[in-house]
Amino acid sequence: MTIVLQAEGLAKSYGRIVVVDDLSFEVARGECLGVIGPNGAGKTSLFNVLDGGVRADRGKIILNGEDVTHLPRHKRSHKGIARAYQVPQPFPDLTVFENVLVAASFAGRLHGHAAESAAWEVIHRVGLQERIRDLAGGLRLLDRKRLEVAKALAARPQLLLLDEVAGGLTEAEVNVLVDLVKSLKPDFGIIWIEHVAHALAATADRLMALHFGRKLIEGTPDAVLGSREVREIYLGIVDDAAA
Numbered sequence: 001m002t003i004v005l006q007a008e009g010l011a012k013s014y015g016r017i018v019v020v021d022d023l024s025f026e027v028a029r030g031e032c033l034g035v036i037g038p039n040g041a042g043k044t045s046l047f048n049v050l051d052g053g054v055r056a057d058r059g060k061i062i063l064n065g066e067d068v069t070h071l072p073r074h075k076r077s078h079k080g081i082a083r084a085y086q087v088p089q090p091f092p093d094l095t096v097f098e099n100v101l102v103a104a105s106f107a108g109r110l111h112g113h114a115a116e117s118a119a120w121e122v123i124h125r126v127g128l129q130e131r132i133r134d135l136a137g138g139l140r141l142l143d144r145k146r147l148e149v150a151k152a153l154a155a156r157p158q159l160l161l162l163d164e165v166a167g168g169l170t171e172a173e174v175n176v177l178v179d180l181v182k183s184l185k186p187d188f189g190i191i192w193i194e195h196v197a198h199a200l201a202a203t204a205d206r207l208m209a210l211h212f213g214r215k216l217i218e219g220t221p222d223a224v225l226g227s228r229e230v231r232e233i234y235l236g237i238v239d240d241a242a243a
């Protein structure tokens with residue numbers, strides 16, 4: 001098992017608000033770690049710290065054995081961290097192909113024919129081949145989510161950060177996305193933040209539940225989703241002082 005990411009004691013605060021609190025975890029290639037937690041638990045902040053959008057106050061981020069903690073976001077991208085954002089923001093007046101080509105050229109640092117064939121390959125991989133000449137601005141939500149994943153893949157990552165890519169989709173569409181993420185698993189380490197718990201249960205090898213930036217519990221999806229702490233927090237009846 002190749003460890004892609006090791007996070008050790010990560011912490012981030014804004015003034016007195018602790019948003020990431022002493023988080024340690026690992027992700028291996030071929031593995032999907034699901035991250036759950038109520039609104040404001042620090043999930044997006046964790047991704048910001050991992051991808052370099054925000055500097056951690058403390059802790060280490062080791063990518064493929066290399067310490068990337070002090071690298072800026074674009075260098076972490078070149079080292080292999082890519083993120084699919086919660087709200088896809090493609091260039092609406094460019095086609096699907098052109099959008100992915102931009103990602104392959106800039107984030108993936110490919111040129112000419114290599115960039116074009118990489119774009120073509122990831123567009124097929126996410127199932128967008130029939131939309132390849134369509135303008136991104138006219139895509140339905142599922143296809144915008146697929147495009148967001150394709151852009152992340154075009155960066156040629158080792159670690160794929162998926163931020164609520166199932167949000168807003170119908171059940172049938174969520175299933176399409178679950179199949180897509182499962183098909184990607186063998187080639188990457190994946191961290192998937194998601195509120196759609198059954199999508200994670202179907203896909204993730206482990207879940208990590210966050211609460212006030214802290215790791216509440218980590219384990220198999222069944223163990224985490226069935227745990228008293230997680231059910232209490234999702235039902236909103238937890239005593240904050242005890243959490």
Ligand SMILES: Nc1ncnc2c1ncn2[C@@H]1O[C@H](COP(=O)(O)OP(=O)(O)OP(=O)(O)O)[C@@H](O)[C@H]1O
Nearest residue numbers: 014017018019037038039040041042043044045046
């Ligand atoms: N730049 C910032 N300055 C101050 N506080 C911030 C900043 N960014 C995030 N926060 C605070 O950090 C906490 C965690 O927010 P974050 O967006 O990481 O949570 P989340 O788990 O992703 O929530 P959601 O599920 O709603 O997306 C919140 O209390 C938020 O208000």
